[in-house]
Amino acid sequence: MIKAVAAGPTGQQLADALREQIRIWDRDRTAQPTITVYLADVRRPAPRRATIDKTCIRMIVSYY
Structure with a gap:
C-alpha cells in the first residue's frame, strides 16, 4: 500500500494531489x-x- 501524508497549513492539499497521482x-x-x-x-x-x-x-509527477 502506498500512502501520502503531508504536514503544514496546505498539507492536506498536497496529500490529496499526491493521492490522485497514485490513483492515476x-x-x-x-x-x-x-x-x-x-x-x-x-x-x-x-x-x-x-x-x-x-x-x-x-x-512534477510524470509517467513513462
Missing part, C-alpha cells in the same frame, strides 16, 4: 512514475504533467 498510476501499472522536485526559485515552465507548486518547491 494504479490504473496503468506499466507506466513508470517519476517525481522530480525543484526549488521554487528555480522557475521552469509548467509541463503538461501533474505539477504541484508549494512555497519552497515545484513537484
Whole structure:
C-alpha cells in the first residue's frame, strides 16, 4: 500500500494531489512514475504533467 501524508497549513492539499497521482498510476501499472522536485526559485515552465507548486518547491509527477 502506498500512502501520502503531508504536514503544514496546505498539507492536506498536497496529500490529496499526491493521492490522485497514485490513483492515476494504479490504473496503468506499466507506466513508470517519476517525481522530480525543484526549488521554487528555480522557475521552469509548467509541463503538461501533474505539477504541484508549494512555497519552497515545484513537484512534477510524470509517467513513462
